[in-house]
Amino acid sequence: MDATARLMARRGVKGASVRAIAREAGVTEGAVYRHFASKEVLYAAAYVRVIREMAEVKKAIASQQIPIERRLREWVRASFEFFDRHPDAFTFVLLTPHDLPEPQREVGRLNSNTFIEMVKDAQQGGTLKPMRPELVLSHFSGVLLNVPRLINEGTLEGPALRYTDEVVEAVWDMLRPRP
Amino acid sequence: MDATARLMARRGVKGASVRAIAREAGVTEGAVYRHFASKEVLYAAAYVRVIREMAEVKKAIASQQIPIERRLREWVRASFEFFDRHPDAFTFVLLTPHDLPEPQREVGRLNSNTFIEMVKDAQQGGTLKPMRPELVLSHFSGVLLNVPRLINEGTLEGPALRYTDEVVEAVWDMLRPRP
Amino acid sequence: MDATARLMARRGVKGASVRAIAREAGVTEGAVYRHFASKEVLYAAAYVRVIREMAEVKKAIASQQIPIERRLREWVRASFEFFDRHPDAFTFVLLTPHDLPEPQREVGRLNSNTFIEMVKDAQQGGTLKPMRPELVLSHFSGVLLNVPRLINEGTLEGPALRYTDEVVEAVWDMLRPRP
Amino acid sequence: MDATARLMARRGVKGASVRAIAREAGVTEGAVYRHFASKEVLYAAAYVRVIREMAEVKKAIASQQIPIERRLREWVRASFEFFDRHPDAFTFVLLTPHDLPEPQREVGRLNSNTFIEMVKDAQQGGTLKPMRPELVLSHFSGVLLNVPRLINEGTLEGPALRYTDEVVEAVWDMLRPRP
DNA sequence: TATGAATGAGGATTCATTCAT
DNA sequence: GATGAATGAATCCTCATTCAT
Numbered sequence: 001m002d003a004t005a006r007l008m009a010r011r012g013v014k015g016a017s018v019r020a021i022a023r024e025a026g027v028t029e030g031a032v033y034r035h036f037a038s039k040e041v042l043y044a045a046a047y048v049r050v051i052r053e054m055a056e057v058k059k060a061i062a063s064q065q066i067p068i069e070r071r072l073r074e075w076v077r078a079s080f081e082f083f084d085r086h087p088d089a090f091t092f093v094l095l096t097p098h099d100l101p102e103p104q105r106e107v108g109r110l111n112s113n114t115f116i117e118m119v120k121d122a123q124q125g126g127t128l129k130p131m132r133p134e135l136v137l138s139h140f141s142g143v144l145l146n147v148p149r150l151i152n153e154g155t156l157e158g159p160a161l162r163y164t165d166e167v168v169e170a171v172w173d174m175l176r177p178r179p
Numbered sequence: 180m181d182a183t184a185r186l187m188a189r190r191g192v193k194g195a196s197v198r199a200i201a202r203e204a205g206v207t208e209g210a211v212y213r214h215f216a217s218k219e220v221l222y223a224a225a226y227v228r229v230i231r232e233m234a235e236v237k238k239a240i241a242s243q244q245i246p247i248e249r250r251l252r253e254w255v256r257a258s259f260e261f262f263d264r265h266p267d268a269f270t271f272v273l274l275t276p277h278d279l280p281e282p283q284r285e286v287g288r289l290n291s292n293t294f295i296e297m298v299k300d301a302q303q304g305g306t307l308k309p310m311r312p313e314l315v316l317s318h319f320s321g322v323l324l325n326v327p328r329l330i331n332e333g334t335l336e337g338p339a340l341r342y343t344d345e346v347v348e349a350v351w352d353m354l355r356p357r358p
Numbered sequence: 359m360d361a362t363a364r365l366m367a368r369r370g371v372k373g374a375s376v377r378a379i380a381r382e383a384g385v386t387e388g389a390v391y392r393h394f395a396s397k398e399v400l401y402a403a404a405y406v407r408v409i410r411e412m413a414e415v416k417k418a419i420a421s422q423q424i425p426i427e428r429r430l431r432e433w434v435r436a437s438f439e440f441f442d443r444h445p446d447a448f449t450f451v452l453l454t455p456h457d458l459p460e461p462q463r464e465v466g467r468l469n470s471n472t473f474i475e476m477v478k479d480a481q482q483g484g485t486l487k488p489m490r491p492e493l494v495l496s497h498f499s500g501v502l503l504n505v506p507r508l509i510n511e512g513t514l515e516g517p518a519l520r521y522t523d524e525v526v527e528a529v530w531d532m533l534r535p536r537p
Numbered sequence: 538m539d540a541t542a543r544l545m546a547r548r549g550v551k552g553a554s555v556r557a558i559a560r561e562a563g564v565t566e567g568a569v570y571r572h573f574a575s576k577e578v579l580y581a582a583a584y585v586r587v588i589r590e591m592a593e594v595k596k597a598i599a600s601q602q603i604p605i606e607r608r609l610r611e612w613v614r615a616s617f618e619f620f621d622r623h624p625d626a627f628t629f630v631l632l633t634p635h636d637l638p639e640p641q642r643e644v645g646r647l648n649s650n651t652f653i654e655m656v657k658d659a660q661q662g663g664t665l666k667p668m669r670p671e672l673v674l675s676h677f678s679g680v681l682l683n684v685p686r687l688i689n690e691g692t693l694e695g696p697a698l699r700y701t702d703e704v705v706e707a708v709w710d711m712l713r714p715r716p
Numbered sequence: 717t718a719t720g721a722a723t724g725a726g727g728a729t730t731c732a733t734t735c736a737t
Numbered sequence: 738g739a740t741g742a743a744t745g746a747a748t749c750c751t752c753a754t755t756c757a758t
Contacts, residue, residue, distance in 0.1 A: 012276060014193040018753060029754085031718050039753065097191060097275070112334075134335055135342070139349050142325030146317045155291075156313055163314070170318050174349045197728060208729080210743050218728065370634060372551040376732060387733085389739050397732065455549060455633070470692075492693055493700070497707050500683030504675045513649075514671055521672070528676050531710040555749060566750080568722050576749065 002089075004046040009091040013043060013099065044104045050093045054082065055110040062114050068122040069176070073168045075115070076144055080160035080167075083148045095149055112137055129177045139174050143167055181268075183225040188270035192222060192278065223283045229272045233261065234289040241293050247301035248355070252347045254294070255323055259339035259346075262327045274328055291316055308356045319350050360447075362404040367450040371401060371457065402462045408451045412440065413468040420472050426480035427534070431526045433473070434502055438518035438525075441506045453507055470495055487535045498529050539626075541583040546628035550580060550636065581641045587630045591619065592647040599651050605659040606713070610705045612652070613681055617697035617704075620685045632686055649674055666714045677708050 003025035007016035018039050022029045036042035061074045083090040098108065119136045122128035128136075147163050150156040156163075182204035186195035197218050201208045215221035240253045262269040277287065298315050301307035307315075326342050329335035335342075361383035365374035376397050380387045394400035419432045441448040456466065477494045480486035486494075505521050508514040514521075540562035544553035555576050559566045573579035598611045620627040635645065656673045659665035665673075684700050687693035693700075 012191060012193055014191060017751075019751085028719050030720070030756085033754070034717060095276075099190075131345070134329070135345055138325045138329050138335065139322050139346075142321035142323070142328075143318050143353075144321075146321030149321075150313070150317050156317065166310070166314055167318075170353045173352045174322075196726080198726085206742095207744055209731085209745070212729065213742060370549060370551055372549060375730075377730085386740050388735085388741070391733070392738060453634075457548075489703070492687070493703055496683045496687050496693065497680050497704075500679035500681070500686075501676050501711075502679070504679030507679075508671070508675050514675065524668070524672055525676075528711045532680075532707045554747080556747085564721095565723055567724070567752090570750065571721060 001042070001046040001049055004042055005050060005092040006088040008043070008046070009088040009096060012096065018042075044100060047093055047098070047100065047104055048107050050086075050089045051107050051110060054093070055114065057082075058111050058114050062118040068118070068125075068127045069172060071118065072140070072171060072175070073164070076167050076171070077161070077164050079144055080147070080164055083151075084159040084161055087148075087152070090148060091152060094145060095152065112141075115140070126177060129175055131175070136175060140171050143171050143174075180221070180225040180228055183221055184229060184271040185267040187222070187225070188267040188275060191275065197221075223279060226272055226277070226279065226283060227286050229265075229268045230286050230289060233272070234293065236261075237290050237293050241297040247297070247304075247306045248351060250297065251319070251350060251354070252343070255346050255350070256340070256343050258323055259326070259343055262330075263338040263340055266327070266331070269327060270331060273324060274331065291320075294319070305356060308354055310354070315354060318353050322346055322350050322353075359400070359404040359407055362400055363408060363450040364446040366401070366404070367446040367454060370454065376400075402458060405451055405456065405458065405462055406465050408444075408447045409465050409468060412451070413472065415440075416469050416472050420476040426476070426483075426485045427530055429476065430498070430529060430533070431522070434526050434529070435519070435522050437502055438505070438522055441509075442517040442519055445506070445510070448506060449510060452503060453510065470499075473498070484535060487533055489533070494533060497532050501525055501529050501532075538579070538583040538586055541579055542587060542629040543625040545580070545583070546625040546633060549633065555579075581637060584630055584635065584637065584641055585644050587623075587626045588644050588647060591630070592651065594619075595648050595651050599655040605655070605662075605664045606709060608655065609677070609708060609712070610701070613704050613708070614698070614701050616681055617684070617701055620688075621696040621698055624685070624689070627685060628689060631682060632689065649678075652677070663714060666712055668712070673712060676711050680704055680708050680711075 003021050004016065007021050007024055010016075011020075018032055019029055021042070022032045025032070032042065036045060057078050058075065061071055061078060064071055064074070079090075093108075098105075100108070115137055116133045119128060119133045123130055123133070144167060147156060147160050147167060151158045151160060182200050183195065186200050186203055189195075190199075197208055197211055200221070201211045204211070211221065215224060236257050237254065240250055240257060243250055243253070258269075272287075277284075279287065294316055295312045298307060298312045302309055302312075323346060326335060326339050326346060330337045330339060361379050362374065365379050365382055368374075369378075376390055377387055379400070380390045383390070390400065394403060415436050416433065419429055419436060422429055422432070424432075437448075451466075456463075458466070473495055474491045477486060477491045481488055481491075502525060505514060505518050505525060509516045509518055540558050541553065544558050544561055547553075548557075555566055555569055558579070559569045562569070569579065573582060594615050595612065598608055598615060601608055601611070603611075616627075630645075635642075637645065652674055653670045656665060656670045660667055660670075681704060684693060684697050684704060688695045688697055
């Protein structure tokens with residue numbers, strides 16, 4: 001699954017052949033098929049595993065009893081940390097276009113849902129600007145994900161963590177309640 | 180080239196076979212190869228054509244003699260309008276991962292460069308918050324592009340133009356000079 | 359037809375595409391098909407034209423009223439001269455494997471037949487060693503053609519004409535009547 | 538590799554498609570590509586294998602401690618025997634025009650080099666007529682190879698071995714030292 | 717469990733040929 | 738007569754998948 005994430009991050013889902021994945025993992029193609037029924041299944045398994053790992057952290061952050069501003073900061077920090085530690089896994093699940101069947105798409109929405117719940121709560125408490133939660137998500141994830149994206153592209157220099165403050169400040173400017 | 184943009188937007192660059200592109204265009208594979216030496220060349224031609232069209236509009240906007248805030252708004256509006264009118268072309272060039280040789284990558288940077296020049300000017304005039312221009316670009320394009328992205332995903336409802344105000348407000352919150 | 363001989367000599371019959379032949383001739387593919395019904399027909403026409411031109415010279419040589427030894431020398435000289443002047447045409451008809459239908463194969467045997475008649479005559483006159491005429495042809499053409507062949511290969515340096523004496527001497531050693 | 542030699546001998550290098558080779562070998566195209574990276578590689582492998590086999594025999598002959606005349610005879614005999622036993626392999630490597638990259642061309646020169654060394658030695662010992670070794674090779678191989686060539690063409694009747702004496706006599710006439 | 721050979725469908729590309737202009 | 742676009746079959750090659758060992 002690591003090899004899958006790595007290669008699919010670099011060459012795209014279609015561009016990563018089973019043969020290449022197997023070689024990357026140091027086994028033969030046949031061995032891959034003993035553990036995964038098809039490329040599709042392997043792809044889904046690799047995807048879900050990373051998403052799940054991320055989701056746990058995110059859920060913990062969302063449920064912390066600290067001001068929304070600090071939870072947003074934690075969210076950004078944790079995301080960048082993950083990217084710096086596992087750039088391929090991060091790129092694979094969050095920066096690669098996916099074409100998955102519904103069960104896995106549902107899993108892919110875990111983080112978004114957690115985020116939206118957190119936002120709704122904060123908005124009700126008046127600690128966040130009123131704005132359609134989907135739009136909040138859109139703006140937040142747009143700013144957040146663009147940093148790894150531009151690092152991958154070579155436009156920005158890593159590690160991502162160094163941009164935490166600037167990113168948090170930017171999103172907070174967008175989201176904080178108006179005086 | 181239209182068919183190419185359409186299919187590559189939907190299935191990715193590798194996922195769009197020449198056969199499928201030809202069928203989409205209503206011709207045979209052989210006919211495609213009369214006009215383009217290879218899939219690579221066809222891909223690059225389709226890409227460059229859309230980028231060039233976008234770049235013209237963007238350049239015109241950047242050089243308008245109006246406050247930066249209004250130019251940013253125009254930029255967003257023009258982008259969303261383009262997406263609403265040519266969702267496939269937009270998705271193809273801006274939301275699809277590309278693996279192009281340097282000459283085309285250079286073309287792909289046209290819009291970014293225009294944007295960065297515009298930002299630098301405004302920052303010198305004090306009408307924009309001081310911030311690394313690459314980061315301004317990152318935040319701006321992050322928020323901007325995420326709207327079409329989420330519309331494609333089904334998370335947000337189109338047309339994109341309806342989000343112009345909210346997007347402009349958000350990016351202005353991030354970028355306006357501090358009092 | 360010139361372009362055909364040239365390209366088929368260099369790339370083989372299958373390796374010379376109609377498109378390449380047309381370009382070499384400075385016309386388009388369509389134009390080729392106005393004059394020749396098919397590649398097969400073009401191929402045969404180019405082949406026959408060169409063979410016929412060679413056959414005329416050879417027939418004249420064979421019927422000269424001079425000693426067989428001198429006629430053999432003329433045959434060699436004329437062949438090498440033709441090769442030096444039209445290496446592609448020579449290579450095309452004599453050094454390229456052919457897969458032609460019977461009518462053209464018949465034409466291709468013109469020179470062999472002329473040669474064999476000449477040999478039979480000389481043998482009857484006792485001016486040539488008795489030996490199966492087909493074998494005489496085999497030995498003679500083997501030595502003769504190998505010079506252009508090795509020149510093409512780069513093993514021998516041209517022009518071919520410079521080898522006339524040595525080749526004539528060699529074939530005469532093989533063919534002259536024993537004392 | 539056998540199937541490759543067979544088909545390339547009959548239809549030429551370009552005329553033998555991978556599909557046809559695979560069918561001839563009783564496997565599918567994919568299977569061919571498991572063992573050979575490309576048609577080019579398969580072609581080279583088939584070529585080198587036959588050349589190597591021939592070269593061994595030739596080297597053994599060249600180094601025998603018998604008069605040059607007898608070594609030439611052995612060379613002819615061994616060649617014809619090989620042709621009679623493996624007409625396709627022989628035709629493929631020696632009677633088919635090749636377009637190979639340098640490493641394989643080098644291998645293809647093995648026999649020529651062996652022959653030329655043998656000739657030089659004999660000339661120094663005075664047991665062979667003084668003549669440029671390349672020309673000796675040209676004449677010798679011209680006469681030698683033309684027998685299989687004409688047999689393939691249908692002009693001469695096989696087996697080739699039956700022509701051994703006549704061929705040896707002919708080449709000896711050309712090459713023996715003058716009294 | 718793992719291997720590596722094999723398969724058959726599909727990928728990009730070339731080719732001989734046709735045809736409207 | 739010539740052009741250049743179009744076609745459909747065939748080319749070389751890759752891929753996901755299967756299976757005997």
